[in-house]
Amino acid sequence: MSLLRRPGMLWLALPATAVLLFTYVAPMFGLARMSFNRTLPGGAMQPDWTLATYAEMAADSFNLELTLNSIQLSFTATTFALLLAYPVSLFLFRTESRFRSLLAIIAIGPLLVNGVVRVFGWIAVLGDRGLVNSALLALGLVSEPVRLIYNWTGVTIGLTESLLPYMVLALLAGFGRLDREVEAAAMSLGARPWRVFVRVTLPLSLPAIVLGWLICFILAMSAFVTPKLLGGGRVFVLATQVFEEAVDTVNWPLAAALSVYMLVLLLLFLGAYGALTRRVER
Amino acid sequence: MKPTGPVLRLVVALVYGFILIPIVIVLAVSFSADNYIVFPPSGWSLRWYGTLLATPTLFEAFRVSVMLAALVTVLALACGMPAAFLIARHRFRGRDALFGFFTAPLLLPTLVLALALLLAFHPWGLAATVPGLVLAHLTVTLPFVIRILTTAFANLTPDVEDAAATLGARPFTVFRRVTLPLVVPGLIAATALAFLLSFDETVISLFISGPRLQTLPVAVYHYVERRTDPAIAALSALMITGSIAIVVLVERMVGLMRAVGR
Numbered sequence: 013m014s015l016l017r018r019p020g021m022l023w024l025a026l027p028a029t030a031v032l033l034f035t036y037v038a039p040m041f042g043l044a045r046m047s048f049n050r051t052l053p054g055g056a057m058q059p060d061w062t063l064a065t066y067a068e069m070a071a072d073s074f075n076l077e078l079t080l081n082s083i084q085l086s087f088t089a090t091t092f093a094l095l096l097a098y099p100v101s102l103f104l105f106r107t108e109s110r111f112r113s114l115l116a117i118i119a120i121g122p123l124l125v126n127g128v129v130r131v132f133g134w135i136a137v138l139g140d141r142g143l144v145n146s147a148l149l150a151l152g153l154v155s156e157p158v159r160l161i162y163n164w165t166g167v168t169i170g171l172t173e174s175l176l177p178y179m180v181l182a183l184l185a186g187f188g189r190l191d192r193e194v195e196a197a198a199m200s201l202g203a204r205p206w207r208v209f210v211r212v213t214l215p216l217s218l219p220a221i222v223l224g225w226l227i228c229f230i231l232a233m234s235a236f237v238t239p240k241l242l243g244g245g246r247v248f249v250l251a252t253q254v255f256e257e258a259v260d261t262v263n264w265p266l267a268a269a270l271s272v273y274m275l276v277l278l279l280l281f282l283g284a285y286g287a288l289t290r291r292v293e294r
Numbered sequence: 295m296k297p298t299g300p301v302l303r304l305v306v307a308l309v310y311g312f313i314l315i316p317i318v319i320v321l322a323v324s325f326s327a328d329n330y331i332v333f334p335p336s337g338w339s340l341r342w343y344g345t346l347l348a349t350p351t352l353f354e355a356f357r358v359s360v361m362l363a364a365l366v367t368v369l370a371l372a373c374g375m376p377a378a379f380l381i382a383r384h385r386f387r388g389r390d391a392l393f394g395f396f397t398a399p400l401l402l403p404t405l406v407l408a409l410a411l412l413l414a415f416h417p418w419g420l421a422a423t424v425p426g427l428v429l430a431h432l433t434v435t436l437p438f439v440i441r442i443l444t445t446a447f448a449n450l451t452p453d454v455e456d457a458a459a460t461l462g463a464r465p466f467t468v469f470r471r472v473t474l475p476l477v478v479p480g481l482i483a484a485t486a487l488a489f490l491l492s493f494d495e496t497v498i499s500l501f502i503s504g505p506r507l508q509t510l511p512v513a514v515y516h517y518v519e520r521r522t523d524p525a526i527a528a529l530s531a532l533m534i535t536g537s538i539a540i541v542v543l544v545e546r547m548v549g550l551m552r553a554v555g556r
Binding site: 096 | 298299302303305306309310312313314315316317319320323330331332333334369372373374376377379380381384386392395396398399402403404405406407409410411412413414415429430432433436437440490494496497500501511514515518519522526527530533534537538541
């Protein structure tokens with residue numbers, strides 16, 4: 013074990029530590045520090061230690077609307093993603109098909125396709141002259157195209173798809189507790205398939221559902237590309253507002269304060285969710 | 295009892311349709327002859343691939359992205375490998391804390407990280423520069439590389455290394471001749487992932503890059519924001535093909551390596 017117990021090998025961690033101090037620790041402290049600076053009426057930024065930016069943020073009712081928009085969008089997209097990912101994960105977990113690994117790769121495929129490219133794909137599917145509207149018009153179901161993008165519908169669909177792979181991965185990881193024997197036992201005792209699912213399969217997979225939902229909700233709350241591009245400037249959430257203040261308006265104290273607010277919101281949510289699941293499990 | 299019933303199979307097929315439809319449509323639209331995104335297209339052609347070749351901004355952005363991803367991959371491996379080796383094979387106090395520190399950036403929303411990087415890099419003169427983009431991409435790729443390689447190193451049994459050391463090999467020789475060849479599959483996976491992560495990184499690049507230095511995803515983002523024509527479908531098709539090629543390549547190589555090892 014001479015190699016493994018040699019003292020003085022800590023220098024091996026030095027390069028990675030140096031990089032992350034520079035690109036992660038310092039910037040995050042800088043972000044928090046920036047939120048206490050002041051923005052002068054002309055738009056110039058003045059170093060300060062003040063809560064003025066937070067006060068301004070709290071006084072603006074638009075931020076409350078953004079918060080509710082973010083929560084509602086994330087809640088809807090995450091729930092849809094769960095409903096779609098659950099059967100796929102269950103199938104992948106159970107199947108004995110020789111195409112299993114190929115099917116698993118396709119299920120997490122969206123992860124391998126750039127977010128902007130996927131958004132573009134949805135524009136081609138859902139746009140005024142896209143696949144869905146062409147089909148609806150050809151079938152005579154509608155007389156003019158239905159607006160499916162550049163609104164909440166499009167953003168919800170796109171976000172749901174981008175969350176799917178994460179949900180599938182989380183569910184698959186958590187399905188270890190599922191035991192075919194228990195299901196077979198319930199079946200042999202005369203339970204109908206649906207009843208077996210509700211009374212055996214679903215409760216056993218509940219921890220996986222809870223974990224997957226939580227991960228995806230947090231990802232959805234901070235998702236930026238999908239709401240921005242599929243929303244076409246008509247969908248406003250916290251994430252798009254952070255970008256707007258940082259890059260377009262260049263009000264850095266406000267952008268920083270909004271980010272800190274978003275992080276605190278996510279932490280509060282994590283805490284509440286943890287407390288709730290502990291109560292449910294007891 | 296069959297493992298999967300017909301109802302489950304039908305639902306699964308529908309969800310797969312949902313996952314695949316945007317990708318398939320993009321591939322189809324890239325061969326469109328129309329001026330707009332129309333599906334089904336009125337005719338087929340390769341003209342949008344030609345347009346792509348004649349668009350220097352996209353070409354330049356592609357060049358930037360490839361160079362950036364290569365630099366980031368090399369640096370992430372160079373910094374990540376020693377750190378992962380230390381964490382996986384060395385016992386010391388604060389080891390878990392160090393691992394937690396290394397992987398902490400993965401817990402943060404990318405948007406917040408991106409803003410923090412912009413605010414820090416701007417006064418340092420690093421915003422919209424190649425070194426700035428490399429460092430910014432390292433924030434997300436380095437933690438991933440450390441996580442993968444830590445697992446790879448931890449899965450090795452120390453017996454072979456001990457044997458080499460007992461026979462008089464110096465520590466660095468043991469690492470180079472014994473440890474390194476054994477973690478080659480992990481290294482390949484880490485290399486591919488680091489490259490793809492950097493090449494695909496959009497949000498951080500959007501904050502850090504400027505009009506004169508754009509990565510490919512940023513260029514596509516601005517293009518889609520302004521207008522949508524089949525040129526972007528052609529580019530998207532190429533990007534999708536590239537990702538698939540890398541994944542298949544890694545699968546083949548790592549699979550092959552495992553076969554050889556056995």
